[in-house]
Amino acid sequence: MLQQIEEPCSLGVHAAVVIPPTWILRARRPQNTLKASKKKKRASFKRKSSKKGPEEGRWRPFIIRPTPSPLMKPLLVFVNPKSGGNQGAKIIQSFLWYLNPRQVFDLSQGGPREALEMYRKVHNLRILACGGDGTVGWILSTLDQLRLKPPPPVAILPLGTGNDLARTLNWGGGYTDEPVSKILSHVEEGNVVQLDRWDLHAEPNPEAGPEDRDEGATDRLPLDVFNNYFSLGFDAHVTLEFHESRGWAGWAQECPQEEANPEKFNSRFRNKMFYAGTAFSDFLMGSSKDLAKHIRVVCDGTDLTPKIQDLKPQCVVFLNIPRYCAGTMPWGHPGEHHDFEPQRHDDGYLEVIGFTMTSLAALQVGGHGERLTQCREVVLTTSKAIPVQVDGEPCKLAASRIRIALRNQATMVQKAKRRSAAPLHSDQQPVPEQLRIQVSRVSMHDYEALHYDKEQLKEASVPLGTVVVPGDSDLELCRAHIERLQQEPDGAGAKSPTCQKLSPKWCFLDATTASRFYRIDRAQEHLNYVTEIAQDEIYILDPELLGASARPDLPTPTSPLPTSPCSPTPRNGQVFRAGEELIEAAKRNDFCKLQELHRAGGDLMHRDERSRTLLHHAVSTGSKDVVRYLLDHAPPEILDAVEENGETCLHQAAALGQRTICHYIVEAGASLMKTDQQGDTPRQRAEKAQDTELAAYLENRQHYQMIQREDQETAV
Structure with missing residues (x-):
């Protein structure tokens, strides 16, 4: 291919987010000869004592000299390899392949500060944080310290366990197998939004007596700012037990501490199981039942303590975003409450919610807590040591006086829904009023074996029935039609070749926009139109579908033999x-x-x-x-x-x-x-x-x- 050496490189389909090689200049390491060191001894001393600090004077292997372009949205990718069952360690290789390796950074190798300093002069910069909500908070805190003007917007590839901030911004509850190319397109097309960030200032409660002190308690919160929520009581106690078991004190202000037992907690499923077991034991012990007796809450000058004592909650949450506890909505849906304003993550207000054990249990099935108020400032006073958590980072806080106030607003990238659905067959045709689409489902066995071979996977799918949906339907609406298929005795689903009903865990498969099938997160179904993932047939993945009877390479099962009581008894x-x-x-x-x-x-x-x-x-x-x-x-x-x-x-x-x-x-x-x-x-x-x-x-x-x-x- 010598004839192509002189051809300019177009940087591929993601040219808008790729850092061009022409921006990167190799920096020569300064020579440290004895003669040079003697001549520049005084200058060297002055440089070390300058006000720039040690980070500014540190030698870096390359420097960035950008050439701004209005069409470019250069991207920095930060990957936390420890997040989400060590998914980050696997996905970083894909980003290194699609992008310039000089724009992909491993957060375990020193954190985000050095990379952000190198790229601080790049115009229209965007950031992709690959990790949990703690990783996002770490990057936002570093941006605060560097005071970049304007601050680059941050997108999220969720790899952690809860991912409530990622769900709020439409990035989903966790990464499954979406192609990296697709993720880069979403980051480039995403909308820039604002996110409130809240200051936490805690000081010891001078009115607390010596008998209220706890040797295991601390006077400091694990973080002094939160993006998602601040809570105290039952949920914080459960989280604290989990973190103590993994031997991890949490994310510090600058960088995460090393886990003592990381190999025991590198699976999202196992982490959730541990939370369930700890919550069950805490319920038996009843350690949070007297929470209302030991707290005083004043919101915007109004004392809510009498209301809290009447409710007798076991958990109080100060919520900034709609999501909490791995995707639940504790404030409820917008149409359910008329006494309060709709919840937003950029309105400068906190939602204060109380939970009893009953409402906590109902939260997982669509319930909500007791709505107490919406406010701009909170003064919380505790009279004894109580477990608290800041964005999932827990501690047992000694009797304290805590003030919560708005800190600033971070710039984020929200995953966008495409404005118009693409027609099925031709771009010249309008979107039809109704679509009649065949639904086929795939077993997990076949998906794991064949998802890179679209044609074989289509042949292995099992027809489920036909649905008729509006032409501009998103996948949320389509889900409701599919779930009604097997409930209608006279409908299209009655003739389904398989009698096994759909499991609650089924999800949609994108069969059109990539070289292979991939799963669509249920939290992102409202962002995708039916016509974007299907043409004449829509495919769904059912992890509990037994067998692979539709596969051509397997024999078709014959009719079952008679098993009536009149059958002769075998010898x-x-x-x-x-x-x-x-x-x-x-x-x-x-x-x-x-x-x-x-x-x-x-x-x-x-x-x-x-x-x-x-x-x-x-x-x-x-x-x-x-x-x-x-x-x-x-x-x-x-x-x-x-x-x-x-x-x-x-x-x-x-x-x-x-x-x-x-x-x-x-x-x-x-x-x-x-x-x-x-x-x-x-x-x-x-x-x-x-x-x-x-x-x-x-x-x-x-x-x-x-x-x-x-x-x-x-x-x-």
Whole structure:
């Protein structure tokens, strides 16, 4: 390709966000010879003592000399490799491929300050923060310190656990598998909005007596500013227990501290399970039930203490954004309250909400807390040590007087909804009034195996029915039509080839805008039109869909054999042969054959000569579909059945590192305390296999089972 060496590079489809190589100049390291050092000794001394500080005088391998262009939106990408089950470490490679490597930064290598200083003179700069809400707060605090004018707007690629700020700005609740190219387009097209940021000033309460002091409490808050919320009581106690278990004191003002046990908490699912177990134990202890007796709240000069004492909340939240606790809406939806103004993240007001244990539980199913007030300033006084949290960073704060006031407004990027839906077939045609679209669903097994091959995945999909929706429908509206498919006995869905109903966890697949299928976050469905992800057929992913019967490479299951009471009873030899065929089907991962034999009367509890059940064999082959089928149709005894060496199927799955199958078996109710002949539990088998993530998950679930057992024994 020598003939192309002289051709100018167009920087590709993302040229508007790529830093051109011509902007980057290599900086020579200053020579440190003895002669030069003697001549410049005095000058060197003056430079060190200058007011610029150590960061300004530090040598950098390159400098930025931008050439401003009104069409460009240069992008800085900051990736926190520890966020979201270590997703950041994987995604940083993709950004290095699509962008100039000099504009992609690993936050674990010194933080964002140095990069922001280098690029501070770049016109129209944008920032992409890849991490959780704590990562975003870290970058915003650094921007405050540098006082960039104008401050660059910050977009978010959510990799953490809660991601409430990312949900508020339409970036979704977590990264799944959206192409990086698509993310870069969203950042470039996003709308610039403002976000209120609130100052926290805490000082010891002089009226608190010595008897109210707690040796484990601190006089300082973990952060002096918050973007999402500040809360005290039950939720802060649960978060504090979680952080103490992972050995992490939280994000400092400049950079995050190292985790003592990061390998135990590198999964979003496991983190949520730990939160659930801690919340359950806190509920039993009732540690937050007297919160109202020890706090005084004054909002804009109005004392809310009597109202709080009447409510007797176990948690009080001062909320800046609509989302809280991994996507819930504690203030409620805009149409539900008429005594207050609609909630906004840029109006200079905080929402104050009280939660009882009942309203906290209802929060997860669409409920809301007790709306107390909207205010610009809060003075909160506590009379004893109480757990508090600032944007998810908890501590046990000694009796204090806390003042909350507006600090400033940060500039953010909000993911935009496209203004008009593209027509189905031709750009010259108007959007039709109604669309008639075939709906097909895909199993997780097929998606994991074929999502890079669009044609094969389309062939593997199972038709679900047909929906008729308005031409300008977004995916939220389309979801409602799809969920009604199997509820209408006379509708289009009645002739669906599969009788298995949709699970609550299904999601849409984008089949048109990339070289492969990818999942669409449910929190982003209102941003996507039906015509943007489908042409004549719309595809959905159902993680609980069993089998892959629509795939051409698998045999089609035959009609089930008669199983009426009048059928002749099979002889012993026939029963033995049927059992052997079941074992062979499980070994070969032949889901259709296994289903056919079961319908013909096969015993799913059949064992081979080593006392291995069908579930043992299915785990050995790693067949998720067969495992799910056996868990749904076999007697519960199969979960804890042991083979000749004392292993259950969970022991086997843990030793093989099969995380998804372990999750299926644990959720079905398998015991985590059973030991094999060597005295190992499933968790210990995972540890021996050096799968720390799986071992931590099993340890967490084992702890939760023990709590449930103790609670049952106490009830008895």
